[in-house]
Amino acid sequence: MDAEARDTATSRKRLHVITWGCQMNVYDSGRMADVLAPLGYEPAASPEGADMVILNTCHIRDKAAEKVFSELGRLRRMKEASDGRMILAVAGCVAQAEGAEILARAPFVDIVLGPQTYHKLPEMVARASRAGGAVIETDFPAEDKFDHLPDAAAPQGIAAFLTIQEGCDKFCSFCVVPYTRGAEQSRSAAAVIAEARRLVAQGSVEISLLGQNVNAWHGTEGWGLGRLLRAMAEIPGLKRLRYTTSHPRDMDDELYAAHRDLPALMPFLHLPVQSGSDRILAAMNRKHTADEFRAIARKLREARPDMALSSDFIVGHPGETEADFEATMQLVRDVTFAMAYSFKYSQRPGTPAAGAPMQVPEAEKDRRLQALQALLRDQQAAFNRSCVGLTFPVLFTGTGRHPGQIAGRSPYLQPVHVVGPVDLIGSEVPVTIVAAHPNSLAGTISQERRSA
Ligand code: 5AD
Numbered sequence: 001m002d003a004e005a006r007d008t009a010t011s012r013k014r015l016h017v018i019t020w021g022c023q024m025n026v027y028d029s030g031r032m033a034d035v036l037a038p039l040g041y042e043p044a045a046s047p048e049g050a051d052m053v054i055l056n057t058c059h060i061r062d063k064a065a066e067k068v069f070s071e072l073g074r075l076r077r078m079k080e081a082s083d084g085r086m087i088l089a090v091a092g093c094v095a096q097a098e099g100a101e102i103l104a105r106a107p108f109v110d111i112v113l114g115p116q117t118y119h120k121l122p123e124m125v126a127r128a129s130r131a132g133g134a135v136i137e138t139d140f141p142a143e144d145k146f147d148h149l150p151d152a153a154a155p156q157g158i159a160a161f162l163t164i165q166e167g168c169d170k171f172c173s174f175c176v177v178p179y180t181r182g183a184e185q186s187r188s189a190a191a192v193i194a195e196a197r198r199l200v201a202q203g204s205v206e207i208s209l210l211g212q213n214v215n216a217w218h219g220t221e222g223w224g225l226g227r228l229l230r231a232m233a234e235i236p237g238l239k240r241l242r243y244t245t246s247h248p249r250d251m252d253d254e255l256y257a258a259h260r261d262l263p264a265l266m267p268f269l270h271l272p273v274q275s276g277s278d279r280i281l282a283a284m285n286r287k288h289t290a291d292e293f294r295a296i297a298r299k300l301r302e303a304r305p306d307m308a309l310s311s312d313f314i315v316g317h318p319g320e321t322e323a324d325f326e327a328t329m330q331l332v333r334d335v336t337f338a339m340a341y342s343f344k345y346s347q348r349p350g351t352p353a354a355g356a357p358m359q360v361p362e363a364e365k366d367r368r369l370q371a372l373q374a375l376l377r378d379q380q381a382a383f384n385r386s387c388v389g390l391t392f393p394v395l396f397t398g399t400g401r402h403p404g405q406i407a408g409r410s411p412y413l414q415p416v417h418v419v420g421p422v423d424l425i426g427s428e429v430p431v432t433i434v435a436a437h438p439n440s441l442a443g444t445i446s447q448e449r450r451s452a
C-alpha cells in the first residue's frame with residue numbers, strides 16, 4: 001500500500017459487493033474485499049448505508065450491461081442519500097468492455113476497474129476519495145496480476161474456490177472472455193499449493209480449482225493440471241478436489257490418470273462442448289469434432305467408471321441449421337449428461353460471430369433451446385433417479401430448510417438433504433439416497449456410519 005492509500009485507512013468502513021456471473025467473479029469479489037480490508041473496509045450485507053459498493057459484473061451473454069445500468073440507478077439514489085459519501089465502483093467484464101460507456105451514462109460512478117487491476121483498488125479508492133473525478137483502470141498490465149494480490153485472507157468455509165488460471169487464448173467465435181479477461185495466465189504450483197494449505201488450515205475440506213481454461217493450466221515448474229491435482233491430493237485434511245471450467249482440447253493423459261488414481265478428485269466434470277455439429281464446432285473455432293468429444297467422455301468413464309458429466313451448449317450460433325441442431329441433440333443422447341447449461345446464442349460486440357452472416361431468427365433459437373432443455377432435463381432427472389439406492393459420501397455444509405435437516409453436496413454436486421445432527425456439518429459422511437427430485441436428493445445417514 002502506498003502512503004496515499006494508507007492515509008485513507010483511518011476508520012472502519014462498510015463494503016458491499018454485488019456479484020454476477022461465474023465462480024471466478026465470486027472468487028474475485030472475495031479478493032477485492034481482501035485487498036480493501038487493510039483500509040478498514042468490512043463486509044456489509046446490504047448496500048444501504050455502505051461506504052463503498054462494488055458491482056462485479058459479467059458480460060458473457062445478453063443484457064448484462066443493461067442489468068448493470070439498472071442496478072446503478074438504484075444505487076445512485078442511495079449515494080445521493082449518503083451526501084455522496086458512498087464510493088461506487090464497477091468491476092468485472094462489463095467494466096472492461098464498456099468502461100467509457102459506463103462513465104458517460106453514469107457519471108456518478110467513482111471507479112471503473114477491469115479484472116486485471118484489482119490489486120490497484122486501494123490506490124484507486126484513495127484517488128476517488130480525493131473527489132478528483134472518476135478513476136478508470138482497464139489496461140492489461142504487463143506484470144502478472146497473481147503476483148500483486150495478497151494471499152487470500154478471509155476463510156471461505158467448508159467448500160472453497162481457488163483461482164489457478166485466468167484468461168483465454170482460444171478465441172471461440174462467440175465469446176468475449178479473451179477480450180475481457182485477456183491472455184491466459186497460470187499461477188505457480190507453489191503459490192497454488194500454499195493457498196490450498198491455508199484454506200485447509202482455515203477449515204476447508206473441498207477445493208474447486210478455477211480458471212476460464214483451467215485444464216490449460218501449466219505451472220512455472222513445468223507441471224500440468226494432472227500433476228498439480230496429484231500434489232494437492234497429498235494435502236492432509238483436503239478430502240475433495242474439483243476443477244472448472246475445462247476445454248476438451250486440453251484434456252491430456254496426465255489428467256485422465258489423475259481421474260483414475262485420485263479418490264479425492266470427484267467423479268464429476270464440467271466440460272463444455274457447445275455443439276454436436278462438426279460444421280458449427282469449426283465455425284465456433286473449437287478445434288475439435290463431435291466424435292473427439294465422444295472419445296473424451298469415453299476415456300473419462302474408462303478412467304473412472306462412476307464419472308458423470310456436465311456441459312454447456314449454445315443453440316442458434318450463426319449458420320446453425322436444423323441438421324446441425326439435430327447433431328447436437330444426438331451428441332446429448334449419445335454422451336448423456338448429469339446436468340447442463342444451455343443458452344441461446346447472443347451477439348457479443350467485437351466477437352467474430354457477431355458480424356457473421358446467417359444469424360438464426362430469435363423464434364428458431366427459442367424453439368431449439370426448449371427442445372434441448374427438455375432433453376437435458378430428462379437426462380438430469382434420470383441421473384438423479386439412478387442415484388436412488390446408492391450410498392456415496394456427502395460433504396455436509398449447512399442446515400437444511402426443515403427442522404432437523406442438514407444439507408450437503410454429493411460427489412456430483414447435487415444438493416442432498418438428510419435428517420441428521422448438526423455436528424456432521426463439515427464432514428464427509430456416507431449417505432444412502434432414498435429419493436430423487438429434479439434438482440436435489442434426499443438420503444439417510446448410512447448404516448456404516450451409524451455403527452462406526
Ligand atoms: N452466447 C450464448 N452463450 C454464450 N456463452 C459464452 N458466450 C456466449 C454467447 N455469446 C456460454 C458458453 C460458455 C458459457 C460460460 O456461456 O456456453 O461455455
Ligand code: SF4
Nearest residue numbers: 168170171172175177
Ligand atoms: Fe470463451 Fe472459448 Fe475461451 Fe471458453 S474457451 S472462455 S468459450 S473463448
